[in-house]
Amino acid sequence: MxxxxxxxxxxxxxxxxxxxxxxxxxxxxxxxxxxxxxxxxxxxxxxxxxxxxxxxxxxxxxxxIKRGNFTPQEEQTIINLHEVLGNRWSAIAAKLPGRTDNEIKNIWHTHLKKRLNKDQNNNGGVTKDLNRTNETTHEDKESVIVDTTSTQQFRTLQISNNNNADAMMSYEDISAMVDESFWSDVISVDxxxxxxxxxxxxxxxxxxxxxxxxxNNSKLYNDDMEFWFEVFSSSRRIEEFSDVAEF
DNA sequence: AAGTATTTCAACCGCAAACCA
DNA sequence: TTGGTTTGCGGTTGAAATACT
Structure with missing residues:
Protein backbone atom coordinates (compact mmCIF):
# COMPACT_ATOMS: atom_id res chain seq x y z
CA MET A 1 0.00 0.00 0.00
CA ILE A 65 13.31 37.47 5.55
CA LYS A 66 15.53 39.96 3.81
CA ARG A 67 13.95 41.24 0.65
CA GLY A 68 15.59 42.90 -2.32
CA ASN A 69 18.49 42.13 -4.59
CA PHE A 70 21.48 40.14 -3.52
CA THR A 71 24.59 42.20 -2.82
CA PRO A 72 27.83 41.35 -4.66
CA GLN A 73 29.18 40.07 -1.33
CA GLU A 74 26.23 37.74 -0.92
CA GLU A 75 26.62 36.50 -4.48
CA GLN A 76 30.30 35.80 -3.94
CA THR A 77 29.49 33.95 -0.74
CA ILE A 78 27.00 31.77 -2.60
CA ILE A 79 29.58 31.02 -5.28
CA ASN A 80 32.21 30.14 -2.69
CA LEU A 81 29.90 27.95 -0.65
CA HIS A 82 28.52 26.23 -3.73
CA GLU A 83 32.01 25.11 -4.65
CA VAL A 84 32.33 23.47 -1.26
CA LEU A 85 28.81 22.24 -0.63
CA GLY A 86 27.33 21.70 -4.07
CA ASN A 87 23.56 22.05 -4.37
CA ARG A 88 22.97 22.01 -0.63
CA TRP A 89 20.89 25.14 -0.75
CA SER A 90 19.67 24.99 2.81
CA ALA A 91 23.24 24.76 4.05
CA ILE A 92 24.22 27.72 1.92
CA ALA A 93 21.17 29.63 3.13
CA ALA A 94 22.29 29.05 6.70
CA LYS A 95 25.26 31.28 5.94
CA LEU A 96 23.15 34.07 4.53
CA PRO A 97 20.83 35.45 7.18
CA GLY A 98 17.47 36.46 5.81
CA ARG A 99 17.88 34.54 2.58
CA THR A 100 16.00 31.34 1.87
CA ASP A 101 17.21 28.18 0.20
CA ASN A 102 14.62 28.68 -2.52
CA GLU A 103 15.79 32.20 -3.19
CA ILE A 104 19.43 31.14 -3.33
CA LYS A 105 18.58 28.26 -5.62
CA ASN A 106 16.75 30.66 -7.93
CA ILE A 107 19.55 33.21 -7.97
CA TRP A 108 22.04 30.48 -8.70
CA HIS A 109 20.15 29.11 -11.67
CA THR A 110 19.14 32.47 -13.10
CA HIS A 111 22.28 34.54 -12.54
CA LEU A 112 25.31 33.02 -10.93
CA LYS A 113 25.63 29.83 -12.94
CA LYS A 114 25.35 31.73 -16.19
CA ARG A 115 27.84 34.33 -15.04
CA LEU A 116 30.36 31.72 -13.98
CA ASN A 117 30.02 29.87 -17.28
CA LYS A 118 30.54 33.15 -19.09
CA ASP A 119 33.63 33.96 -17.02
CA GLN A 120 34.99 30.51 -17.68
CA ASN A 121 34.58 30.91 -21.43
CA ASN A 122 36.25 34.30 -21.33
CA ASN A 123 39.24 32.89 -19.47
CA GLY A 124 39.76 30.10 -21.98
CA GLY A 125 39.88 27.30 -19.49
CA VAL A 126 42.48 28.87 -17.21
CA THR A 127 40.08 28.85 -14.30
CA LYS A 128 38.57 25.80 -12.68
CA ASP A 129 36.09 23.77 -14.65
CA LEU A 130 32.96 25.08 -13.02
CA ASN A 131 30.67 22.83 -15.00
CA ARG A 132 32.41 19.88 -13.51
CA THR A 133 32.04 21.41 -10.09
CA ASN A 134 28.32 21.83 -10.63
CA GLU A 135 27.94 18.20 -11.56
CA THR A 136 29.78 17.02 -8.48
CA THR A 137 27.51 15.73 -5.79
CA HIS A 138 28.13 16.61 -2.20
CA GLU A 139 28.83 12.94 -1.57
CA ASP A 140 31.76 13.27 -3.93
CA LYS A 141 33.01 16.26 -2.02
CA GLU A 142 32.65 14.55 1.33
CA SER A 143 34.52 11.50 0.12
CA VAL A 144 37.42 13.73 -0.72
CA ILE A 145 37.35 15.11 2.78
CA VAL A 146 37.29 11.64 4.33
CA ASP A 147 40.32 10.64 2.28
CA THR A 148 42.09 13.72 3.49
CA THR A 149 41.35 12.83 7.08
CA SER A 150 42.76 9.36 6.71
CA THR A 151 46.12 10.72 5.70
CA GLN A 152 46.09 13.27 8.50
CA GLN A 153 46.88 15.94 6.03
CA PHE A 154 45.71 19.47 6.48
CA ARG A 155 45.38 20.34 2.89
CA THR A 156 43.84 23.60 2.07
CA LEU A 157 41.09 23.94 -0.42
CA GLN A 158 40.64 26.98 -2.48
CA ILE A 159 36.98 27.82 -2.42
CA SER A 160 37.09 30.99 -4.39
CA ASN A 161 37.04 31.16 -8.15
CA ASN A 162 39.85 33.67 -8.08
CA ASN A 163 43.25 33.67 -6.47
CA ASN A 164 42.30 35.59 -3.38
CA ALA A 165 44.39 34.30 -0.50
CA ASP A 166 41.75 35.43 1.97
CA ALA A 167 39.38 32.82 0.61
CA MET A 168 41.63 29.90 1.46
CA MET A 169 40.11 27.56 4.03
CA SER A 170 41.81 24.78 5.89
CA TYR A 171 40.52 21.25 5.93
CA GLU A 172 39.40 21.75 9.50
CA ASP A 173 37.23 24.64 8.49
CA ILE A 174 35.75 22.82 5.55
CA SER A 175 34.88 19.76 7.60
CA ALA A 176 33.33 21.90 10.28
CA MET A 177 31.19 23.52 7.66
CA VAL A 178 29.91 20.27 6.23
CA ASP A 179 29.25 18.71 9.60
CA GLU A 180 25.49 18.14 9.53
CA SER A 181 25.02 19.24 13.10
CA PHE A 182 26.57 22.55 12.22
CA TRP A 183 23.66 23.31 9.93
CA SER A 184 20.92 21.94 12.06
CA ASP A 185 20.04 25.03 14.07
CA VAL A 186 16.45 25.85 13.46
CA ILE A 187 15.18 29.36 13.11
CA SER A 188 11.95 29.64 14.94
CA VAL A 189 9.69 32.41 16.02
CA ASP A 190 7.41 30.04 17.82
CA ASN A 216 3.52 44.96 13.18
CA ASN A 217 6.20 42.30 13.48
CA SER A 218 9.09 44.55 14.39
CA LYS A 219 9.58 42.85 17.76
CA LEU A 220 9.92 39.45 16.16
CA TYR A 221 12.17 40.88 13.49
CA ASN A 222 14.49 42.36 16.08
CA ASP A 223 14.58 39.13 18.05
CA ASP A 224 15.65 37.21 14.98
CA MET A 225 18.27 39.74 14.07
CA GLU A 226 19.69 39.31 17.56
CA PHE A 227 19.59 35.57 17.13
CA TRP A 228 21.57 35.77 13.91
CA PHE A 229 24.01 38.24 15.37
CA GLU A 230 24.58 35.83 18.24
CA VAL A 231 25.16 32.94 15.86
CA PHE A 232 27.64 34.88 13.79
CA SER A 233 29.54 36.54 16.56
CA SER A 234 29.91 33.29 18.52
CA SER A 235 31.26 31.27 15.63
CA ARG A 236 34.97 31.70 15.17
CA ARG A 237 34.91 29.77 11.93
CA ILE A 238 32.43 32.07 10.33
CA GLU A 239 35.07 34.75 10.29
CA GLU A 240 36.12 33.06 7.09
CA PHE A 241 32.94 34.43 5.61
CA SER A 242 33.22 37.93 6.89
CA ASP A 243 32.04 39.23 3.55
CA VAL A 244 28.50 38.23 4.37
CA ALA A 245 26.25 41.27 4.43
CA GLU A 246 26.25 43.13 7.69
CA PHE A 247 23.22 44.34 9.53
C1' DA B 1 1.14 48.31 -31.00
C1' DA B 2 1.17 43.45 -31.31
C1' DG B 3 3.17 39.12 -31.20
C1' DT B 4 6.85 36.14 -29.70
C1' DA B 5 10.79 34.74 -26.98
C1' DT B 6 13.14 34.77 -22.79
C1' DT B 7 13.71 35.39 -17.89
C1' DT B 8 12.32 35.31 -13.23
C1' DC B 9 10.70 33.37 -9.11
C1' DA B 10 6.82 31.56 -6.26
C1' DA B 11 4.95 27.33 -5.68
C1' DC B 12 4.51 22.36 -6.29
C1' DC B 13 6.21 17.52 -6.28
C1' DG B 14 8.44 13.48 -4.73
C1' DC B 15 11.74 11.52 -1.93
C1' DA B 16 14.34 10.66 2.21
C1' DA B 17 15.29 11.69 6.90
C1' DA B 18 13.55 12.40 11.36
C1' DC B 19 10.29 11.56 14.65
C1' DC B 20 7.20 8.96 17.50
C1' DA B 21 4.17 5.46 19.41
C1' DT C 1 12.56 -2.89 16.03
C1' DT C 2 8.97 -1.54 13.18
C1' DG C 3 5.82 1.01 10.69
C1' DG C 4 3.15 5.12 10.19
C1' DT C 5 3.40 10.18 10.16
C1' DT C 6 5.52 14.59 9.60
C1' DT C 7 9.09 17.59 8.13
C1' DG C 8 12.72 19.34 5.25
C1' DC C 9 15.16 19.38 1.06
C1' DG C 10 16.33 19.80 -3.82
C1' DG C 11 14.53 19.48 -8.49
C1' DT C 12 11.15 21.13 -11.43
C1' DT C 13 7.25 23.69 -13.28
C1' DG C 14 4.52 27.29 -15.07
C1' DA C 15 2.46 31.89 -14.78
C1' DA C 16 3.74 36.58 -14.85
C1' DA C 17 6.91 40.00 -16.14
C1' DT C 18 10.16 41.72 -19.24
C1' DA C 19 12.80 42.04 -23.49
C1' DC C 20 13.02 41.73 -28.18
C1' DT C 21 11.41 41.82 -33.07
Whole structure:
Protein backbone atom coordinates (compact mmCIF):
# COMPACT_ATOMS: atom_id res chain seq x y z
CA MET A 1 0.00 0.00 0.00
CA UNK A 2 1.36 3.34 -1.00
CA UNK A 3 2.07 6.16 1.23
CA UNK A 4 -0.69 8.69 1.92
CA UNK A 5 -0.43 11.93 -0.02
CA UNK A 6 0.85 14.89 1.93
CA UNK A 7 -2.47 16.62 1.59
CA UNK A 8 -5.91 16.11 0.22
CA UNK A 9 -5.95 16.86 -3.46
CA UNK A 10 -9.63 17.75 -3.36
CA UNK A 11 -10.77 20.92 -1.66
CA UNK A 12 -7.27 22.29 -1.16
CA UNK A 13 -6.39 25.58 -2.77
CA UNK A 14 -3.28 25.83 -4.88
CA UNK A 15 -1.37 28.58 -6.62
CA UNK A 16 -0.41 32.04 -5.47
CA UNK A 17 -1.31 33.15 -1.97
CA UNK A 18 -3.63 36.07 -1.41
CA UNK A 19 -2.82 38.84 1.10
CA UNK A 20 -5.73 37.61 3.22
CA UNK A 21 -4.31 34.11 3.38
CA UNK A 22 -0.90 35.51 4.27
CA UNK A 23 -2.39 37.50 7.10
CA UNK A 24 -4.25 34.52 8.49
CA UNK A 25 -1.09 32.44 8.43
CA UNK A 26 1.04 35.14 10.06
CA UNK A 27 -1.48 35.76 12.79
CA UNK A 28 -1.94 32.10 13.52
CA UNK A 29 1.77 31.33 13.72
CA UNK A 30 2.41 34.29 15.98
CA UNK A 31 -0.26 33.06 18.34
CA UNK A 32 0.37 29.34 18.27
CA UNK A 33 3.65 28.74 16.49
CA UNK A 34 3.99 26.00 13.91
CA UNK A 35 4.54 22.82 15.85
CA UNK A 36 2.38 20.84 13.45
CA UNK A 37 2.26 22.03 9.87
CA UNK A 38 -0.17 19.35 8.82
CA UNK A 39 -2.78 20.40 11.34
CA UNK A 40 -2.09 24.12 11.01
CA UNK A 41 -4.23 24.96 7.96
CA UNK A 42 -7.24 23.25 9.46
CA UNK A 43 -6.92 25.10 12.76
CA UNK A 44 -6.14 28.40 11.08
CA UNK A 45 -9.03 28.06 8.65
CA UNK A 46 -6.88 27.96 5.53
CA UNK A 47 -7.79 25.84 2.52
CA UNK A 48 -4.16 24.92 1.96
CA UNK A 49 -2.11 21.86 2.71
CA UNK A 50 0.43 22.04 5.52
CA UNK A 51 3.28 21.80 3.11
CA UNK A 52 2.09 24.85 1.24
CA UNK A 53 1.73 26.80 4.49
CA UNK A 54 5.21 25.84 5.59
CA UNK A 55 6.72 26.86 2.29
CA UNK A 56 4.90 30.18 2.26
CA UNK A 57 6.04 30.96 5.79
CA UNK A 58 9.65 29.95 5.29
CA UNK A 59 10.13 31.54 1.90
CA UNK A 60 8.04 34.66 2.20
CA UNK A 61 6.31 35.48 5.47
CA UNK A 62 8.97 34.84 8.08
CA UNK A 63 9.76 38.13 9.85
CA UNK A 64 13.51 37.80 9.32
CA ILE A 65 13.31 37.47 5.55
CA LYS A 66 15.53 39.96 3.81
CA ARG A 67 13.95 41.24 0.65
CA GLY A 68 15.59 42.90 -2.32
CA ASN A 69 18.49 42.13 -4.59
CA PHE A 70 21.48 40.14 -3.52
CA THR A 71 24.59 42.20 -2.82
CA PRO A 72 27.83 41.35 -4.66
CA GLN A 73 29.18 40.07 -1.33
CA GLU A 74 26.23 37.74 -0.92
CA GLU A 75 26.62 36.50 -4.48
CA GLN A 76 30.30 35.80 -3.94
CA THR A 77 29.49 33.95 -0.74
CA ILE A 78 27.00 31.77 -2.60
CA ILE A 79 29.58 31.02 -5.28
CA ASN A 80 32.21 30.14 -2.69
CA LEU A 81 29.90 27.95 -0.65
CA HIS A 82 28.52 26.23 -3.73
CA GLU A 83 32.01 25.11 -4.65
CA VAL A 84 32.33 23.47 -1.26
CA LEU A 85 28.81 22.24 -0.63
CA GLY A 86 27.33 21.70 -4.07
CA ASN A 87 23.56 22.05 -4.37
CA ARG A 88 22.97 22.01 -0.63
CA TRP A 89 20.89 25.14 -0.75
CA SER A 90 19.67 24.99 2.81
CA ALA A 91 23.24 24.76 4.05
CA ILE A 92 24.22 27.72 1.92
CA ALA A 93 21.17 29.63 3.13
CA ALA A 94 22.29 29.05 6.70
CA LYS A 95 25.26 31.28 5.94
CA LEU A 96 23.15 34.07 4.53
CA PRO A 97 20.83 35.45 7.18
CA GLY A 98 17.47 36.46 5.81
CA ARG A 99 17.88 34.54 2.58
CA THR A 100 16.00 31.34 1.87
CA ASP A 101 17.21 28.18 0.20
CA ASN A 102 14.62 28.68 -2.52
CA GLU A 103 15.79 32.20 -3.19
CA ILE A 104 19.43 31.14 -3.33
CA LYS A 105 18.58 28.26 -5.62
CA ASN A 106 16.75 30.66 -7.93
CA ILE A 107 19.55 33.21 -7.97
CA TRP A 108 22.04 30.48 -8.70
CA HIS A 109 20.15 29.11 -11.67
CA THR A 110 19.14 32.47 -13.10
CA HIS A 111 22.28 34.54 -12.54
CA LEU A 112 25.31 33.02 -10.93
CA LYS A 113 25.63 29.83 -12.94
CA LYS A 114 25.35 31.73 -16.19
CA ARG A 115 27.84 34.33 -15.04
CA LEU A 116 30.36 31.72 -13.98
CA ASN A 117 30.02 29.87 -17.28
CA LYS A 118 30.54 33.15 -19.09
CA ASP A 119 33.63 33.96 -17.02
CA GLN A 120 34.99 30.51 -17.68
CA ASN A 121 34.58 30.91 -21.43
CA ASN A 122 36.25 34.30 -21.33
CA ASN A 123 39.24 32.89 -19.47
CA GLY A 124 39.76 30.10 -21.98
CA GLY A 125 39.88 27.30 -19.49
CA VAL A 126 42.48 28.87 -17.21
CA THR A 127 40.08 28.85 -14.30
CA LYS A 128 38.57 25.80 -12.68
CA ASP A 129 36.09 23.77 -14.65
CA LEU A 130 32.96 25.08 -13.02
CA ASN A 131 30.67 22.83 -15.00
CA ARG A 132 32.41 19.88 -13.51
CA THR A 133 32.04 21.41 -10.09
CA ASN A 134 28.32 21.83 -10.63
CA GLU A 135 27.94 18.20 -11.56
CA THR A 136 29.78 17.02 -8.48
CA THR A 137 27.51 15.73 -5.79
CA HIS A 138 28.13 16.61 -2.20
CA GLU A 139 28.83 12.94 -1.57
CA ASP A 140 31.76 13.27 -3.93
CA LYS A 141 33.01 16.26 -2.02
CA GLU A 142 32.65 14.55 1.33
CA SER A 143 34.52 11.50 0.12
CA VAL A 144 37.42 13.73 -0.72
CA ILE A 145 37.35 15.11 2.78
CA VAL A 146 37.29 11.64 4.33
CA ASP A 147 40.32 10.64 2.28
CA THR A 148 42.09 13.72 3.49
CA THR A 149 41.35 12.83 7.08
CA SER A 150 42.76 9.36 6.71
CA THR A 151 46.12 10.72 5.70
CA GLN A 152 46.09 13.27 8.50
CA GLN A 153 46.88 15.94 6.03
CA PHE A 154 45.71 19.47 6.48
CA ARG A 155 45.38 20.34 2.89
CA THR A 156 43.84 23.60 2.07
CA LEU A 157 41.09 23.94 -0.42
CA GLN A 158 40.64 26.98 -2.48
CA ILE A 159 36.98 27.82 -2.42
CA SER A 160 37.09 30.99 -4.39
CA ASN A 161 37.04 31.16 -8.15
CA ASN A 162 39.85 33.67 -8.08
CA ASN A 163 43.25 33.67 -6.47
CA ASN A 164 42.30 35.59 -3.38
CA ALA A 165 44.39 34.30 -0.50
CA ASP A 166 41.75 35.43 1.97
CA ALA A 167 39.38 32.82 0.61
CA MET A 168 41.63 29.90 1.46
CA MET A 169 40.11 27.56 4.03
CA SER A 170 41.81 24.78 5.89
CA TYR A 171 40.52 21.25 5.93
CA GLU A 172 39.40 21.75 9.50
CA ASP A 173 37.23 24.64 8.49
CA ILE A 174 35.75 22.82 5.55
CA SER A 175 34.88 19.76 7.60
CA ALA A 176 33.33 21.90 10.28
CA MET A 177 31.19 23.52 7.66
CA VAL A 178 29.91 20.27 6.23
CA ASP A 179 29.25 18.71 9.60
CA GLU A 180 25.49 18.14 9.53
CA SER A 181 25.02 19.24 13.10
CA PHE A 182 26.57 22.55 12.22
CA TRP A 183 23.66 23.31 9.93
CA SER A 184 20.92 21.94 12.06
CA ASP A 185 20.04 25.03 14.07
CA VAL A 186 16.45 25.85 13.46
CA ILE A 187 15.18 29.36 13.11
CA SER A 188 11.95 29.64 14.94
CA VAL A 189 9.69 32.41 16.02
CA ASP A 190 7.41 30.04 17.82
CA UNK A 191 5.50 31.74 20.51
CA UNK A 192 6.68 30.09 23.69
CA UNK A 193 3.47 30.97 25.45
CA UNK A 194 1.39 29.39 22.76
CA UNK A 195 0.00 26.74 25.05
CA UNK A 196 -1.55 29.45 27.15
CA UNK A 197 -3.53 30.76 24.22
CA UNK A 198 -6.99 29.59 23.47
CA UNK A 199 -8.91 29.18 20.27
CA UNK A 200 -11.13 32.03 21.44
CA UNK A 201 -8.06 34.25 21.35
CA UNK A 202 -7.38 33.12 17.83
CA UNK A 203 -10.89 33.63 16.58
CA UNK A 204 -10.98 37.05 18.20
CA UNK A 205 -7.76 37.99 16.49
CA UNK A 206 -9.05 36.80 13.15
CA UNK A 207 -12.11 38.93 13.62
CA UNK A 208 -10.09 42.00 14.54
CA UNK A 209 -7.77 41.56 11.64
CA UNK A 210 -10.56 41.26 9.16
CA UNK A 211 -11.26 44.89 10.01
CA UNK A 212 -7.76 46.16 10.60
CA UNK A 213 -5.45 44.92 7.91
CA UNK A 214 -2.13 45.70 9.39
CA UNK A 215 0.53 43.84 11.21
CA ASN A 216 3.52 44.96 13.18
CA ASN A 217 6.20 42.30 13.48
CA SER A 218 9.09 44.55 14.39
CA LYS A 219 9.58 42.85 17.76
CA LEU A 220 9.92 39.45 16.16
CA TYR A 221 12.17 40.88 13.49
CA ASN A 222 14.49 42.36 16.08
CA ASP A 223 14.58 39.13 18.05
CA ASP A 224 15.65 37.21 14.98
CA MET A 225 18.27 39.74 14.07
CA GLU A 226 19.69 39.31 17.56
CA PHE A 227 19.59 35.57 17.13
CA TRP A 228 21.57 35.77 13.91
CA PHE A 229 24.01 38.24 15.37
CA GLU A 230 24.58 35.83 18.24
CA VAL A 231 25.16 32.94 15.86
CA PHE A 232 27.64 34.88 13.79
CA SER A 233 29.54 36.54 16.56
CA SER A 234 29.91 33.29 18.52
CA SER A 235 31.26 31.27 15.63
CA ARG A 236 34.97 31.70 15.17
CA ARG A 237 34.91 29.77 11.93
CA ILE A 238 32.43 32.07 10.33
CA GLU A 239 35.07 34.75 10.29
CA GLU A 240 36.12 33.06 7.09
CA PHE A 241 32.94 34.43 5.61
CA SER A 242 33.22 37.93 6.89
CA ASP A 243 32.04 39.23 3.55
CA VAL A 244 28.50 38.23 4.37
CA ALA A 245 26.25 41.27 4.43
CA GLU A 246 26.25 43.13 7.69
CA PHE A 247 23.22 44.34 9.53
C1' DA B 1 1.14 48.31 -31.00
C1' DA B 2 1.17 43.45 -31.31
C1' DG B 3 3.17 39.12 -31.20
C1' DT B 4 6.85 36.14 -29.70
C1' DA B 5 10.79 34.74 -26.98
C1' DT B 6 13.14 34.77 -22.79
C1' DT B 7 13.71 35.39 -17.89
C1' DT B 8 12.32 35.31 -13.23
C1' DC B 9 10.70 33.37 -9.11
C1' DA B 10 6.82 31.56 -6.26
C1' DA B 11 4.95 27.33 -5.68
C1' DC B 12 4.51 22.36 -6.29
C1' DC B 13 6.21 17.52 -6.28
C1' DG B 14 8.44 13.48 -4.73
C1' DC B 15 11.74 11.52 -1.93
C1' DA B 16 14.34 10.66 2.21
C1' DA B 17 15.29 11.69 6.90
C1' DA B 18 13.55 12.40 11.36
C1' DC B 19 10.29 11.56 14.65
C1' DC B 20 7.20 8.96 17.50
C1' DA B 21 4.17 5.46 19.41
C1' DT C 1 12.56 -2.89 16.03
C1' DT C 2 8.97 -1.54 13.18
C1' DG C 3 5.82 1.01 10.69
C1' DG C 4 3.15 5.12 10.19
C1' DT C 5 3.40 10.18 10.16
C1' DT C 6 5.52 14.59 9.60
C1' DT C 7 9.09 17.59 8.13
C1' DG C 8 12.72 19.34 5.25
C1' DC C 9 15.16 19.38 1.06
C1' DG C 10 16.33 19.80 -3.82
C1' DG C 11 14.53 19.48 -8.49
C1' DT C 12 11.15 21.13 -11.43
C1' DT C 13 7.25 23.69 -13.28
C1' DG C 14 4.52 27.29 -15.07
C1' DA C 15 2.46 31.89 -14.78
C1' DA C 16 3.74 36.58 -14.85
C1' DA C 17 6.91 40.00 -16.14
C1' DT C 18 10.16 41.72 -19.24
C1' DA C 19 12.80 42.04 -23.49
C1' DC C 20 13.02 41.73 -28.18
C1' DT C 21 11.41 41.82 -33.07
Missing amino acids: GRAPCCEKMGVKRGPWTPEEDQILINYINLYGHSNWRALPKHAGLLRCGKSCRLRWINYLRPD NKNSTEKTMEDWEGLLDRNSKIYSY
